[in-house]
Each structure stands twice: as C-alpha cells, then as structure tokens.
Amino acid sequence: MTDALQINSKPKNYLSGEDVLNWSIATMARSPKEILLTELITTTICACPSLFFVWIGRDIYLDSPSEALFLVYTSAGAALYLIALIIRQKTIYNYTLKTDGATVEYYLHYPDFASALFKGIAIFVILAFVLVALITGSLLFLVGPVAMAFVAAIKLLNWENPVHHRQTAPWHLHEFVTVDHKRLMVIIHCEDITSGFAARFPSKALMDKYLAFLRKALPANAQYIEKATNWHQG
Structure with a gap:
C-alpha cells in the first residue's frame, strides 16, 4: 500500500470527510544540511x-x-x-486536513511578475535571433549552443509554474509517524518508512494540534519516532 498519491495534475480526490485544519507555509523543501x-x-x-x-x-x-x-x-x-x-528557492504548501485523510497542493514560489518576465525574456531572445537571420540572410547561426538557446527561449515563452498534489492513504493504513521538531515536520508512513506524506508547519502549536489529531485518527499501535530528517518530498 502506498503512503500517498503524487500526481502533477490534480488527482481524483477520494476524501469526503469534513475539514479539520487548513494551513499554508512557504519554506525550503530540503533540509538545512x-x-x-x-x-x-x-x-x-x-x-x-x-x-x-x-x-x-x-x-x-x-x-x-x-x-x-x-x-x-x-x-x-x-x-x-x-x-x-x-x-534557496522556497516552495508553497497548502494543506487540508480532513477526518478521513489529508491533502497538500504545492508549487515553487515565484514573484507575481515572474511569468511576464520570463515571457518577455523569451520574446526578446526570439526577436534577436530573427533580426540576426534577416541581417545575415542565413539560418546557419542556429547551430550548436545557439540552437539550444533558441529552443530554451521557445519553452520559456510557454512557461507555467506546475502545481503538484498529494493525498494520504486512509488513516487506518498508517503504521509509523516520524516527528522532526527542529524542522517542524511530521511524516506519516504505511509499511515503508522511506516513503510517506509529509506535513510542514509554521508553528509548533499547529504541529501539536496535528499530532493530537493523528493520535486519535491513526491505529492505536502506530509507532511515533522523534528524530531529525533530511526529508524533502511533498
């Protein structure tokens, strides 16, 4: 049984329970180390x-x-x-905790003007290539690294910030919980502790609320492990 579903587009959400907690956080995905x-x-x-x-x-x-x-x-x-x-680019995580599971939507943090800036750069590069082609009367310059730059400009023109989604397995399938107090993270696992659903928190108080909920929702024999982790998955 997998610990969570990870799909680039929004997955079919089987969760139908009531909302318990909602929170957002902008943080770096990887550990300080x-x-x-x-x-x-x-x-x-x-x-x-x-x-x-x-x-x-x-x-x-x-x-x-x-x-x-x-x-x-x-x-x-x-x-x-x-x-x-x-x-050091941050990722924005939007969490929803429900009575029958949890979901997270996450994406890289860019300033609001990023899309316009990237498209502006792409248009400038493409126009520069077109101008050179008109001046030289040849497209031979579009060879090697220049060709790669042209392709990159085309891709940049269509740039979008991808949004990823994950959701937990049903609560009763989880057997392990890893608690990282230093990074304010809680990762819940099914059978495999190398994969799971990670929740990041802006405050210890919110993390404590989440843990209190897990102790009621997860099986009574679930093991809680407190340790520092290098976890960087969603």
Whole structure:
C-alpha cells in the first residue's frame, strides 16, 4: 500500500470527510544540511573556472592583481545568483486536513511578475535571433549552443509554474509517524518508512494540534519516532 498519491495534475480526490485544519507555509523543501552542502558545491564549481584562468595568466595577475577582480566578481555573482534563485528557492504548501485523510497542493514560489518576465525574456531572445537571420540572410547561426538557446527561449515563452498534489492513504493504513521538531515536520508512513506524506508547519502549536489529531485518527499501535530528517518530498 502506498503512503500517498503524487500526481502533477490534480488527482481524483477520494476524501469526503469534513475539514479539520487548513494551513499554508512557504519554506525550503530540503533540509538545512542538504542546502548548505549544495551551496558549498555550487560555490566551488563557480570558483573553479576563475581559478583556472588565474592559474593560466598567473604572470599577468601577479604583476597586476586588480586584473583578476573581474573573474572574482563573475564567480561570486554566478554563485550568489544560483544560491538565491535556485538552491534557496522556497516552495508553497497548502494543506487540508480532513477526518478521513489529508491533502497538500504545492508549487515553487515565484514573484507575481515572474511569468511576464520570463515571457518577455523569451520574446526578446526570439526577436534577436530573427533580426540576426534577416541581417545575415542565413539560418546557419542556429547551430550548436545557439540552437539550444533558441529552443530554451521557445519553452520559456510557454512557461507555467506546475502545481503538484498529494493525498494520504486512509488513516487506518498508517503504521509509523516520524516527528522532526527542529524542522517542524511530521511524516506519516504505511509499511515503508522511506516513503510517506509529509506535513510542514509554521508553528509548533499547529504541529501539536496535528499530532493530537493523528493520535486519535491513526491505529492505536502506530509507532511515533522523534528524530531529525533530511526529508524533502511533498
């Protein structure tokens, strides 16, 4: 028996019970440990090209160290961009707790103007390619990396932020509950503790309400395990 259903489009909802709790939270899906490790790896990868070019032109940079500032700024900017907009990007979770199960709707958090911005960038890139084609009278420039950029622009033009849905199995099928007090998370499992339905909370008080409900709704022999987790699924 699977712990939860995960479908990109909205699944057929078998839950018909009354609402018990509703809450939303915007948070990073991965654990702080995983985020820190990813940040270190990203920073290292961004620094490697600059270090390579500095090593190649070491004679020039030894005589004029300020010449290397551009490489340093470029690497730092790239790392900060990736960390801020991708690695530390938050996910919005909308939870509904019912008497016969729970559901969550989640999607990546983008500012309200993101869709217009992405489409504007895509249109600019496409028009630039069309202009180059008209000037050169040839489409041969649409080869290799440029072709990949053109395809990416087309996809960006049709960009939509996908919304994902999950729902629990019936309460009586769950056998384990993992409680992570540090991350304010509760994960309920059926037979397999490596998969389950994770609930994230903006406050400890709300998490305690959820746990109190689970102790009544889940089987009496369900095992509660308190530990830190690296859980990042929905």
